[in-house]
Amino acid sequence: MIEIKNLHKSFGTKKVLNGINLTIPDGVTYCIIGRSGCGKSVLIKNIVGLLEPDEGEVIIDGYNIHNLERKELFKIREKFGFVFQGSALFDSYTVYENVIIGLYERGVRDPKILQSEATRVLTAVGLLPDPEEVGEAAFQNEWKILRDKMPSDLSGGMRKRVGVARALVGKPSYIFYDEPTTGLDPITSEQVDNLIASLAKKLSITSVIITHDLFSVVKIANYVALLEDGNLHFNGEVGQLRHSTDPIVLEFLERYKTKVV
Ligand SMILES: Nc1ncnc2c1ncn2[C@@H]1O[C@H](COP(=O)(O)OP(=O)(O)O)[C@@H](O)[C@H]1O
Ligand SMILES: [Mg+2]
Structure with missing residues (x-):
């Protein structure tokens, strides 16, 4: 299980993450969505220990990864697989x-x-x-x-x-995909989405997917978190997203609708 508690991260005066709380249970497919530049990659890098948070904790299977010795951190990292942006x-x-x-x-x-x-x-x-x-x-x-x-x-x-x-x-027990379908044509994107979904099922692997593609989210995720201005404006089951009254969520859904038509 991944537990993120009150995570803060700034670069200079720019606040990117402003107290994020997120729990990712084992075996689920979790999508993190949000517009380009909102901090999705920064969040994932804090989760896997590639960036150090200014404040807050990331706990993986009970271990606070930012308190670990190098050797222990490498051991925890072996539980992670990454699919980086681009290939x-x-x-x-x-x-x-x-x-x-x-x-x-x-x-x-x-x-x-x-x-x-x-x-x-x-x-x-x-x-x-x-x-x-x-x-x-x-x-x-x-x-x-x-x-x-x-x-x-x-x-x-x-x-x-x-x-x-x-x-x-x-x-690995966890696989992270950073924008796996960005830059791919629609047919290839669909194949990649299907691959992610079938691996999650076949290997019972916990999947965390960063995307700005709501089509992918609806198709493959159990849970979704929407990041904007350093905060999560939605965090819950995918089916609940359309019941949200948060203006940022509504704006995101509106853009998605326009894309569908
Ligand atoms: N290593 C870094 N140093 C300074 N600024 C950074 C660094 N990494 C990311 N940023 C800034 O943090 C913000 C969020 O970036 P990022 O997480 O990559 O966005 P995205 O949601 O598109 O993945 C951006 O404004 C980016 O310029
Ligand atoms: Mg990114």
């Missing part, structure tokens, strides 16, 4: 190298372990077929073709899948 693949690395980099950095060198983890996650995201369905020989064939591809050989949707595969390495 953030290393252009000069192959698909295989991009996927296993986290394990490699943790000191894993056994090629058997690295390969079996890479094929497991690439199968999970649908870039490799299920070996039980196609047979071992066909599977190995596909794997040989995929492993040495470079990011520039892949479509935007495939790059995103590689980014998700990389986040799943090491079986």
Whole structure:
């Protein structure tokens, strides 16, 4: 479980987070929405320990992560997978190298372990077929073709899948997606949304998704928090969003309606 208590963060005189309280129970899909520049990425970076809050606490599975020694923090971080904004693949690395980099950095060198983890996650995201369905020989064939591809050989949707595969390495309990569909065409966006939803179900992983796309929220989230001016103007079940009377929420929903028509 993730518990965020009274989180404050400023940059210079600019207040970005003004006392955020948010609890993310295990196994749910939580969307954090809000307009560009409102502080969504800053919030997520505070949750995973990439930024230090000015005030407040982030408690992951009972541990206050900003009080931890480096070594303990790294241990907690192993519970997290991130899918960064854009795909953030290393252009000069192959698909295989991009996927296993986290394990490699943790000191894993056994090629058997690295390969079996890479094929497991690439199968999970649908870039490799299920070996039980196609047979071992066909599977190995596909794997040989995929492993040495470079990011520039892949479509935007495939790059995103590689980014998700990389986040799943090491079986994290939590996966964070920062604007996973921004910059993708509508069809690819829908595929990515479906992937996020199916992974959440298949792996019972807790998913936290930053987005400004209300279409995605309605389709995949159980809970949603709307951030604006450093505060949460809504925090609750997705179905309750339309009952909100908060003017900021109404404005957001209004814009969404305009987009639908
Ligand atoms: N490391 C930083 N130093 C200074 N300002 C920052 C830093 N990171 C983010 N900001 C500012 O904080 C605000 C929120 O940014 P961000 O969380 O990236 O927005 P978004 O909701 O689009 O993800 C922006 O005004 C941004 O310029
Ligand atoms: Mg952002």
